[in-house]
Amino acid sequence: ETTAVDHSTFTLEEVDANIVRCPDPVAAEKMLERIDVIRKSGNSIGGVVTCVARNVPAGLGSPVFDKLEADLAKAVMSIPASKGFEIGSGFEGTLLTGKDHNDEFYIDPETGATRTKTNRSGGVQGGISNGEDIVIRVAFKPTSTIGQAQKTTTRDGLEVELRGKGRHDPCVLPRAIPMVEAMVALTLVDALMMQQAQCELFPNEATVDDRPNPMGKTAVRNGGPKEPPVELAGAPTGPISQRVDEE
Numbered sequence: 272e273t274t275a276v277d278h279s280t281f282t283l284e285e286v287d288a289n290i291v292r293c294p295d296p297v298a299a300e301k302m303l304e305r306i307d308v309i310r311k312s313g314n315s316i317g318g319v320v321t322c323v324a325r326n327v328p329a330g331l332g333s334p335v336f337d338k339l340e341a342d343l344a345k346a347v348m349s350i351p352a353s354k355g356f357e358i359g360s361g362f363e364g365t366l367l368t369g370k371d372h373n374d375e376f377y378i379d380p381e382t383g384a385t386r387t388k389t390n391r392s393g394g395v396q397g398g399i400s401n402g403e404d405i406v407i408r409v410a411f412k413p414t415s416t417i418g419q420a421q422k423t424t425t426r427d428g429l430e431v432e433l434r435g436k437g438r439h440d441p442c443v444l445p446r447a448i449p450m451v452e453a454m455v456a457l458t459l460v461d462a463l464m465m466q467q468a469q470c471e472l473f474p475n476e477a478t479v480d481d482r483p484n485p486m487g488k489t490a491v492r493n494g495g496p497k498e499p500p501v502e503l504a505g506a507p508t509g510p511i512s513q514r515v516d517e518e
Contacts, residue, residue: 315414315441329490347409386486
C-alpha cells in the first residue's frame, strides 16, 4: 500500500522511475520483492492501478445516461484482466456518514472559482466533472496462465491437468498502466468534444454576474471573487436555511 503519494503533485517521471511504475519508491521496492517471490513460485499476482487526470474542466458528462464516471468505468473495464472500478472514495466511502463524506465547497480567494475542500467524489459529482482532479482506481486480476499445475477440461469434456509454459507476466499491472491512461484520455477527449458541440456553439453573452460561478482548479472568475449583494453585506454569517421535505 502506498502512503506517500500526493495525487495532485506526483509526476510522470516519478511513475516511470521503476519497472512497477509506482511513484512511491519505498512501496515500489516492496512490490518488486513480492512479485519476485510470486514469480519464482510459478504463480501470479494482481493489484490496483490508480489514475489521476488533472486540469479537467468542469461540466463534462451528463447527469443520467452518459455519466462521466460510467463512461470511464466502461472504458477501463474493457481492458483485459480488469475486474473492478472505483472513483474517489470508492467502496471505502460507504463507511463514512454523509457529513464526513461530503466535499464542502468554498470560493478560492485568488481565482474566485468554486472549489471543494476535499475530493472524495474523485472529481465527478452527479455524473459531471467539477473541475477537481479525477481520481480512479482499476483492479486487475492475477495472470491466468501460471507455471503451477491446475485442473481443467478439454473441449471433448475430459478432465486434464495444465501447466503453463513460456514467458508469462507474474503481474500485469506495469503493462496495464499505459492502457488505463489511454482509455481515460480517450474518454475525456470524447467528453470534451461533446461538451463543445452541445454547449459552446453560441457565445454566452450574459454578464459575469449573471453566469454560474466558474468551478475547478483551472477556472478563473473575471474580476476575482464575487462581491456579496448590498443587502447581504455586513449581515451575520451562518448556515443558509434550505427546506428539505423529509421527516
